[in-house]
Amino acid sequence: MATALKINGKQHQIDLPDDVPLLWVLRDEVGLTGTKFGCGVAACGACTVHIDGEAVRSCQVALSDVWGDVTTIEGIGSPDAMAAIQQAWVDHQVAQCGYCQSGQIMQAAALLAENPAPSDADIDDAMQGNLCRCGTYPRIRAAIHDAASKLKEA
Template identity: 80%
Template sequence: MATPLTVNGTTHQIDLPDDVPLLWVLRDELGLTGTKYGCGVAACGACTVQIDGEAVRSCQVALADVWGPVTTIEGLGTPDALHAVQAAWVEHQVAQCGYCQSGQILQAAALLSQTPAPTDDDIDAAMSGNLCRCGTYPRIRAAIHAAAAALREG
């Protein structure tokens, strides 16, 4: 029996076993390859997506355990505009290799939805599970502060 799954505002009927990780549903079944496979054990954050606004590691969430609508990097902004976090990432030239960036951006957007004016400590705590092999952490923090300011200003 197919499982309904809403991703980026579109509901799909997924005919896969309940224990298939959400990561593979997104990448292999739906073709949304912006969500990356990193480690497979939720230690790196490359596979981060949002479920009902909460940042989660999609490699560790089974299809049957998805509790709300899923947002991936492909669905964060709109066709006409980047999300404030995405725009700040570009402005601050955060990405180097870029592999971890979709997970970083989804984690940052979830942080800002709950903490509109984060401190450096808030950012460090929220982002600590998202690893960047290139070490762009100072630019990530600066971009999050810029996105927070842009979101507060409207």
């Protein structure tokens, strides 16, 4: 039986078993490869997407458990019209290897939607489940503060 999903504003009919993780639906069925596989146990955050604005680890959400609209990194901006958080990532040269960055950006976007003026402690708390092997945490924090200030100006 097909499951209807709205992903980045577009309707999709997914004909896969109910227990397939959302991560694999996005990557293999829909072709949105910006969401990365990291650990498979929701410990690294590389697979972070939004469901109805809430940051979730797509490796641990079964297709049958998706409760709302899904937004991936491809759905928050484009190279020609980046979201404020994406532009801040570029401006602060956050990415090194880049593998974790889509998950980091999605987690940060959810934080800013909930808390438009986060403190360092708020950022550290919200981002603690997103790991960066390159250790760009100070740049991540600076980029989030920068995006917050740009969003406040808008």
